[in-house]
Amino acid sequence: MLEQLISFRNYLIRKKYKWILKPIFFKFDPENIHNKVSNFLYFLGKHLITRKIVYFCLGYSNSMLKQNILGIDFKNPVGLSAGFDKNAILIDIMPALDFGFEEVGSITAEPYGGNSKPHLYRLPKTKSLRVNYGLKNLGAKVLHQQLQNKILPLPLGINIAKTNSRETSNVNKGIEDYFSTYKMFQDTGSYITINISCPNTCERKPIFTEPQNLDLLLNKIFSIPKIKPVFIKLSPDLPEVELLKILKVCQKYSVDGFVCTNLTKESLQDHFGKGGFSGKAVEKLSNQLIQKVHKFYDGKIIIIGVGGIFNTEDAYRKIKLGASLIQLITGMIFEGPQLISDINLGLVRLLKADGYKNISEAVGKE
8 A cells, every 4th residue: 555655656746747847957958957956955955854855755665675785784776876966965865865875976086177068968869968077076185074974874885086187197197096085085985986987088088997007006996905895887888808808807806896887978979979978878788788797707796787777677677687786867867856766666566576575686687
C-alpha cells in the first residue's frame, strides 16, 4: 500500500514537472537555471523542517537497497554524479532528495573560473547535455576548509582532478597538482575519485589516460598510506587496447574501483561543437565500459555506473552489467526531481520479480 502511494505521489510530481516547470526552465539559459536551482536546494538543506518536507515529497526507503561497500554504508545505490555540486554546497539536502550518496567536484588544487561560455547546452532531441565547464571550482584549499569537520548525512565522494592550466600539462607538475589535492582531502569524505578523463581541459587529450603517465601518478598517490577507498574515473572514448593498458596499470596498485564513465566527446561532437556530452549520448558507451571492466576483473572490483540513466530500467541494466552503484545528473534534469525515488521504487519491484533479496545479488548477473 505504501509503495502504491509513493508511486502515485511521484506520478503527480512528474506530471507537474513535465507540464509546468520543465517548459519554463528550458526557456532560459541552462547555467543560470542550474545556479538558481542549486541556491534553492542549498536553502532547503539548511533547515530541518524544509529537509523533512522535501523528504516527504520525494523520499523512499527499502532495506533491499542497502549495501555495505568497502566499509561504507549506502542506503540505496543511486548517487549524484560529480559535476552538479561542484563546490559542495548541497550535501545537506541530498538525503531528502532520496540520494544514497553524492560525489562533489571535480576539485582541483587551484581555483578555476571555467572555460569560455556557454558552459552548458541542452540537446532535448537526444536527451543529452553538452558540458564545457572545464573543471570550474573554488579550489582545494577553500573547499577543504568548507568540508573539514562537517557532519556528513550520507556517503560523500571527493572527486579530484588536475588544475586546468598549461602549467599542469607537464606530467611531473600535473602529478604534484593531483597529489596535493589528494593528500589534503585524506581527512574528508568517504572515498576519493581520481578524475583522469575530463574532456574539457586545455590539453587535446587528457594526459593521464596515457598508461605510463597514469603509472607515475598512481605510484605517487599510493606513496602514502591509503586511508579511504580510491576510484578512477574513466573516459567512455577509450579504444579497447588503451583501456586494457589502463586497467593493467591499475592492477598494480590498490585501486578499489572505477567510475564508468565521464562525458563523451565522440558521438555528437561533429554536430554540436565544443564540450563533452552526457545523458543518452553516452549511455551505450557507458554500458559497454562497465561490461568490459567487470569482465577484466572477473567481477571482483567495484564499479559506479554513470551515463544515460533516465528510468529504473536504465539503472537496472547498469547494475546487471556489473555496477554496484550508479550516479546521474542529466536524467534528473529531463525527467524531474522524483526520478531518484522512482528508480529506487522500481529497483525493489524488479529485484522481487527476479527473486533477489538485496540489490547486491543482481550485480553483474546479465
